[in-house]
Amino acid sequence: MPESPESPSGTTTRPWPVPSRPPVRAAAAVACVVLGLGLIGGAVTGSWLTGDSAAEPVVPDAYTTARTLWHSVPVDTLFPRTLKGDGAGPGRADRRWTRVAVAPDSACADALPPPLVRTLRPVGCTRVLRATYTDATASSLTTVGLVFTEGDRAAMTALKTRLITRRLAERTDHIPHTFSVEGTPTAGFGERQRASWTLEVVDGVPVVGYAVSGFADGRTVTDPQPAAAATVTGAKTAAAEAGLGFEAKGIATRIEEGLRTAATTTATAAPR
16 A cells, blocks of 8 residues: 555554443443344244244145135036046047036035045045036936045045055945936936946045946946946946946046146146
C-alpha cells in the first residue's frame, strides 16, 4: 500500500490506546452470541427431529391420493363407458365391454356380503363404487367394484396375504353383490346369477378390487367358480365354458389399471 503523507517514511507512529471493554459488558456480549447460536441450532435440530412441514413440505403420493378418488374423480374416468380387452378372452380373443349401469357410492354393508365386510374390517372399509358392463354380444354381465379403505401399506399387505393364504377370495360367501337397474339389460342380474368372480387387493393403492360375472339371460348358476379356476384350460363348469372367468378378470384388470393411473395423475397435479 502507498504511505500516507501524515506518516512519512522512517517515522514511527504510536497507535492510540484502545480502551478495554468493561467486564460486565463483555460478558453480556458473549452471552448474546451463545444464545443466538443456541436458538439457530435448536431450530435446525427441531426441524430435523420433527420434520417441520415448513422446511420439508409433504408431497402427496399416489397411494394416499387414491383414498379420495371415490368422491373427487369423474365416473367416466373410473368406469369408462367402453373398455377394450385386447387378448382378454379365451384363447387370447379380443373383448369389448359397454357400461350399462352405475351405482351411487355405497356403504360397504350395502354392497358387500357380511363375511367379506368382516374380512375387510382391519383395513377400515369406507366406500364402494360399482358399475355393471355387458360384452359385445350382450350375452354376459359383469359388476365391477372398487372398495376404498383407510388401510396403510402394511395393513393392505397383511390383507392381501390373508386373502391368498386362507383362500378367502375363493369362498362363495365372499362373492360381492351384483348391481342391477330395472328397465336395463341388468334387470335380471341378481345373487343367483353370479357365475364367476375375482377379488384382490389392488397393487399400489389402498383399494380392494372385484368383479362378478354371470349370464345376461338371467339363468341361475348353482356352481359359481372363481375366475382363477374358471380360466384354467380344460375347466368344465358353466362359468368356464362360457368364458365368464375371463370376463370378470378382464374387466377388473382394466378398471384397476385406470384407478392407478388416476391416482398417479392426481398426485402429480397436486400443488407442491
